[in-house]
Amino acid sequence: MRISVIGCGYLGAVHAASMASLGHDVVGIDVDADKVARLAAGTAPFYEPGLPELLAEVGSTGRLRFSTDMADAAGAQVHFLCVGTPQKHGEFRADLSYVDAAFTALLPHVAPGDVVAGKSTVPVGTAEALASRLTPTGAALVWNPEFLREGFAVKDTLHPDRLVYGLPTDDEGNPTPAGEAAHALLDAVYATPLAEGTPLVTTDYATAQLVKVAANSFLATKISFINAMAELCEATGADVTSLADAIGYDARIGRRFLNAGLGFGGGCLPKDIRAFMARAGELGVDQALSFLREVDSINMRRRVRMVDLAREVCAGSIVGRRVAVLGAAFKPDSDDVRDSPALSVAAQMQLQGAHVTVTDPQAVENARAKWPDLKYAATALEAAQDADVVLLATEWAEYRELDPAELGAVVARRTIVDGRNVLDPRAWRAAGFTYRALGRP
Known part of the structure; x- marks a missing residue:
């Protein structure tokens, strides 16, 4: 099947390469000429495990190409819309300008019977507006949301845990003939994962x-819940990790995403919950999502608390102290520093008078572009040289597996603050470290 992927950022590049690996003939379209050139050369423009290998694998087949010319999308049977929807500057609402621009540019190149499949995360009501603009072309719109996790994006695309088709429906909620035809085309696109037993949910646009x-x-709420419990644990001397273990055995709750620490960041959860609140307000049901304001607030308080903990272990002041921050990306296995808790903590400490050195296996260059005034190091040991306190802020495997004795040999003071609750307190204390963590005694 011939497929176009409009927008070749994180979502689009992974989707284009994955669709080509499934056997489809794919063209990726993006306005960024440098990004297109890198992808055409088989180079991923961001760090994502497995993507370079996938690009190399499909590059030799001739089934994947990239272009800056939207006219190259003509002739594709399915057009995937994969452009970003960032948070508007100074507002909670999503910025739909990239969606509108890409859709407008695509319209002249779609043909009757084509399917435009929206994958971008958009406020409810967006699909309905786009569908009305698409009707004169004889093409159909389907909303096919993505559920990628950074660090696992290739796996999540090739072997998704579910597929969702939002189809055009009639007044009784049944798919229209165009919706049924679009359903069949998407089934052909996703034939391999469907054959593997991937659950499929067919529904309307709004859902x-x-x-x-x-x-x-929901995920953000679960993370902020355990971080709220961490605040209570710190006030009472309880251990949030043991608490999470105990309640996690309840099958109704589960242990996943009950890891107290610095909280969530990145380009999805923070902006998505804020855009969700904004859209609820526009629909007149803002009270239904008012709890998300506290979810957001709890999440941001964790960053401040991390700085406070560092100040506590530095005898009440970080002014002039040498601080090593292990991690700049918002999560491990990524070079994404958007709304990164780790980088936020590093910047706060620098602004409060500390001498901060940041390290990360993949995100140093992205971090440097955002915060050039911070000092950067290539390795944890280099960053920790003569440090008064070490902060573990992103739970990369190499930081979780650090040897306390080896780190202790280079620091000025054996003090560590575990912002992700991933280190063994007994091992670090046995090596002579003062160990502190969010939500633990």
Whole structure:
């Protein structure tokens, strides 16, 4: 099947390469000429495990190409819309200008019977507006939300845990003939994962648009819940990790995403819950999502608390102290520093008078572009040289597996603050470290 992927950022590049690996003939379209050139050369423009290998694998088949010319999308049977929807500057609402621009540019190149499949995370109501603009072309719109996790994006695309089709429906909620035809085309696109037993949910536009933001809001709520418990644990001397273990055995709750620490960041959860709140307000149901304001607030307080803990272990002041921050990306296995808790903590400490050195296996260059005034190091040991306190801020495997004795040999003071609750306190204390962590005694 011939497929176009409009927008070749994180979502689009992974989707284009994955669709080509499934046997489809794919063209990726993006306005960024440098990004297109790098992808055409088989180079991933960001760090994502497995993507370089996938690009190399499909590059030799001739089934994947990239272009800056939207006219190259003509002739594709399915057009995937994969452009970003960042948070508007100074507002909670999503910025839909990239979606509107890409859709407008695509319209002249779609043909009757084509399917435009929206994968971007958009406020509910967006698909309905786009569908009305698409009707004169004889093409159909489907909303097919993405559920990628950074660090696992290739796996999540090739072997998704579910597929969702938001189809055009009639007044009784049944798919229209165009919706049924679009359903069949998407089934052909996803034939391999469907054959593997991937669950498929077919629904209307509104529900399909809500699925992604509802899922992200639930995950954000669960993370902020355990971080709220961490605040109580610190006030009472309880241990939030043991608490999470105990309640996690309840099958109704589960242990996943009950890891207290610095909280969530990145380009999805923070902006998605804020856009969700903004859209609820526009619909007149803002009270239904008012709890998300506290979810957001708890999440941001964790960053401040991390700085406070560092100040406590530095005898009440970080002014002039040498601080090593292990991690700049918002999560491990990524070079994404958007709304990164780790980088936020590093910047706060620098602004408060500390001498901060940041390291990260993949995100140093992205961090440097955002915060050039911070000092950067290539390795944890280099960053920790003569440090008064070490902060573990992103739980990369190499930081979780650090040897306390080896780190202790280079620091000025054996003090560590575990912002992700991933280190063994007994091992670090046995090596002579003062160990502190969010939500633990």
